[in-house]
Amino acid sequence: MKSSRSYGSARSMLCLVITLMTGCVEMQPSPSLVVSKRTQMHMGTLVTVTAVAPDKNRGDRAIQAAFDEIKRLEALLSTWRPDSELSRVNAEAGLQPVQVSRETVQLVIQSLDIAAMTQGGFNIALGPAIEAWSVTERQHIPSDVELQRLKLLVDWTSIQVNRERRTIYLPHKGMRIDVGGIGKGYAADRAAEEMRRAGAMGGVVAVSGDIKTFGVLPDTSGFPVGIQHPRGEGAVIAVIDLKDEAISTAGDYERFFEQEGVRYHHILDPLTLQPARACQSVTVVAKEGVIADGLDTGIFVLGPEMGMALVEQLAGIEAIIIDAEGTMTVSSGLRDRMHAP
Secondary structure, three states, rough: OOOOOOOOOOOHHHEEEEEEEHHHOOOOOOOOEEEEEEEEEEEEEEEEEEEOOOOOHHHHHHHHHHHHHHHHHHHHHOOOOOHHHHHHHOOOOOOOOOEOOOOHHHHHHHHHHHHHHHOOOOOOOOHHHHHOOOOOOOOOOOOOHHHHHHHHHHHHHOOOOOOOOEEOOOOOOOOOOOOOHHHHHHHHHHHHHHHHHHHOOOOEEEOOOEEEEEEEOOOOOOOEEEEEEEEEEEEEEEEEEEEEOEEEEEEEEOOOEEEOEEEEEEEEEEOEEEOOOOOOEEEEOOHHHHHHHHHHHHOOOOOOOHHHHHHOOOOOEEEEEEEEOOEEOOOOOHHHHOOOO
16 A cells, blocks of 8 residues: 655744744734734745834834845855856856855855764755655655765765855766755844844744744743644644744654655655654754754754754754654753743
8 A cells, every 4th residue: 555645844834833922922012112024935935024123114124124135145045046156056066166155155164064063964965865755746765776876976075165265166967055954044044133233123034944033022031932743733842932042943744755654754864865764853942043954954863862962062052852752852951941832
């Protein structure tokens, strides 16, 4: 018997959860502050921006500044756009280095740093293997021979970055890099910075489920964010109040299909190029969205024991890990901050 299912992004669910939990607060803002919110499509997903400002005009300007920044970064980083900087890097794979902006160099270097930190669990060069699986398209299970042929193309250690010349070079034809697993968190960080410059006192930038917050909602101690249950669609397992923090979740329920009772999802172990099996979901809380966004996938691949050991070594990083059996482990700095939905 063969069955297959595919689901949309669980990160979108996280975005919806924060929308629901802040909605009741927004109806009764402090007399001195106004809460405004808008949603647009950017980076191939829904982006929701919430601003807390002294007046509506300033809030609207802050929200527009956030959207403008995300749109600008999309033009640099999106591999869905053939004219983006990363698309040009991929097009010249095996041929020559490509000069890019300082921001693109910075993000790629940060991606490689997180790859090293997670023993390759986070890997921006996995594109050819992810395409081979085509989890949400063909739902293809590639053979060991197919995957073995891709090993050279997914070697993140071969990516060459020259910070001084601002060039990136992929030494093998067919290689390509995609910062989708870290770029949304980076964009949320940068958009939040632009909101501050535009006069917002607080806000939330939710690029799908990669969420960056700063300041607080009126009459609260932060921004409440619900954590999605990985096996209960729409169910929330806990709530965390964020203040000047970011949160990101990686899960095997984001994009997957099932065949003969086996779940095949999009988070691949770079060593085997098979779906990582040790976790159902990993949620990371950090000061920066770019860090939370990259670490959640890397920790998912590392597994609950090695992943939590890494979290406890890193200053300012907290995590909730739900393993393959559904057991939840919470980092030491987060246990007292979680409360029931």
